[in-house]
Amino acid sequence: MSPLFTVIIPAYNRADLLRLTLKSLDAQTFRDYEAFILDDGSTDATPEVFKEFAGRPGWNFVRFEANRRQGGCRNYAMERAAGDYVTFLDADDLWLPRRLEKFAELIARNPAAGFVFSNGYILREGRLTGKFFDEGRAVPRGKLPPYMAISDKWLPYVTTNVAFKRTVLEKTGPFRQDLSHLEDMELYVKILRDWEADFIAEPLSVYRIHSLTSNPASLTLKWDDGVADFREALKTAAPDPAARRELEDYVYLKQAEVYLKNLQPGKAREYLRLAHSRGPAWLKLFAGSLLPASSLALLRGLYALKRKAAPSSDAAMAEAEAWVKELENPR
Missing domain, CATH: 3.90.550.10 (Spore Coat Polysaccharide Biosynthesis Protein SpsA; Chain A)
Incomplete structure (x- = not known):
């Protein structure tokens, strides 16, 4: 069987x-x-x-x-x-x-x-x-x-x-x-x-x-290759024009966000220019792309500190975290 x-x-x-x-x-x-x-x-x-x-x-x-x-x-x-x-x-x-x-x-x-x-x-x-x-x-x-x-x-x-x-x-x-x-x-x-x-x-x-998974160079290369693969997946899916534009905007804004997090605002703007619409999310990312890399680095560091310091109020997450630690260090 x-x-x-x-x-x-x-x-x-x-x-x-x-x-x-x-x-x-x-x-x-x-x-x-x-x-x-x-x-x-x-x-x-x-x-x-x-x-x-x-x-x-x-x-x-x-x-x-x-x-x-x-x-x-x-x-x-x-x-x-x-x-x-x-x-x-x-x-x-x-x-x-x-x-x-x-x-x-x-x-x-x-x-x-x-x-x-x-x-x-x-x-x-x-x-x-x-x-x-x-x-x-x-x-x-x-x-x-x-x-x-x-x-x-x-x-x-x-x-x-x-x-x-x-x-x-x-x-x-x-x-x-x-x-x-x-x-x-x-x-x-x-x-x-x-x-x-x-x-x-x-x-x-x-x-x-x-x-x-967190190295900026490997991430941006992966995402650039991923955009090419994304276009191949679009060919396979053959969505209607409206869905295609919606997907392209979503992926291009995600790519721009990755480049901003990796302190490459110029590359972020390249993907923002590919987007079809100019909504609030696009404007926020574009404004961020105009900041100097030093300011982006400061914002990234503050976000990382906040994330690291924030305790989880989720009981299931706390239980899962304890299980992972036990898996790493069995008694």
């Missing part, structure tokens, strides 16, 4: 974080899954981490000598997947213990959903500092226009929080490997053509901010 889930974890030089990721998978309350953990040609201690978890039932460890990139690793595992649903866990993220259990419950309630996702927490400097979306947000569900899978404007997912029916791949095909960052988004557009979407408002994962 096939498992309900195939869990896919690509890893490239993330030995420092992978151990905790695998511990979070091992802590799942729902056990009807298989896992593919793929070393994408790492040059660090990833093989040693693999050895620590060898022998777990259903865990398949694979090492590639040549780097295939994340999409290539995922495609390899999806070709061999036996689970009814495919789901991903990035090698630098964590799942809370009931992540698979809660997804299984949603799937049982709504078998028409081919694409499901959950909320998640953000971990920065050892603390949970926020969620991907407010649990009261009016997120759409059901049969949706495919373009709603583009960006987080409508569906606030990240791939480590996603699961989809394995059979959808028979029609959509695998991840496109000519895309560098948003191959997942382009695939999800195709899934929404034929399948319903559903979600869980409860945070069930932890997205870890670390040196690579």
Whole structure:
């Protein structure tokens, strides 16, 4: 009998974080899954981490000598997947213990959903500092226009929080490997053509901010490449002109915001000029782009201090943070 889930974890030089990721998978309350953990040609201690978890039932460890990139690793595992649903866990993220259990419950309630996702927490400097979306947000569900899978404007997912029916791949095909960052988004557009979407408002994962996810150079390069991939996803979705303009404005303003946070106001203005409308959000960002880099740096520093000092009043978040600390430092 096939498992309900195939869990896919690509890893490239993330030995420092992978151990905790695998511990979070091992802590799942729902056990009807298989896992593919793929070393994408790492040059660090990833093989040693693999050895620590060898022998777990259903865990398949694979090492590639040549780097295939994340999409290539995922495609390899999806070709061999036996689970009814495919789901991903990035090698630098964590799942809370009931992540698979809660997804299984949603799937049982709504078998028409081919694409499901959950909320998640953000971990920065050892603390949970926020969620991907407010649990009261009016997120759409059901049969949706495919373009709603583009960006987080409508569906606030990240791939480590996603699961989809394995059979959808028979029609959509695998991840496109000519895309560098948003191959997942382009695939999800195709899934929404034929399948319903559903979600869980409860945070069930932890997205870890670390040196690579917070480095200004790597972030801006990723976002620039992401804009090119975004345009490819738009071609796949083929939205009506009004939806296209709305999406383009949303993404261009997000890109401008990234450049402002990384103290590059000139680059921010380049993206602001691409926007179709000039609403309050655009005006606020444009005004910010006129500030000198020193002022932007001061504002960024003050915001970081405020975020670091602000205690959480969310009991569930505090409980999740305590669980992460216990996972890091078991008694």
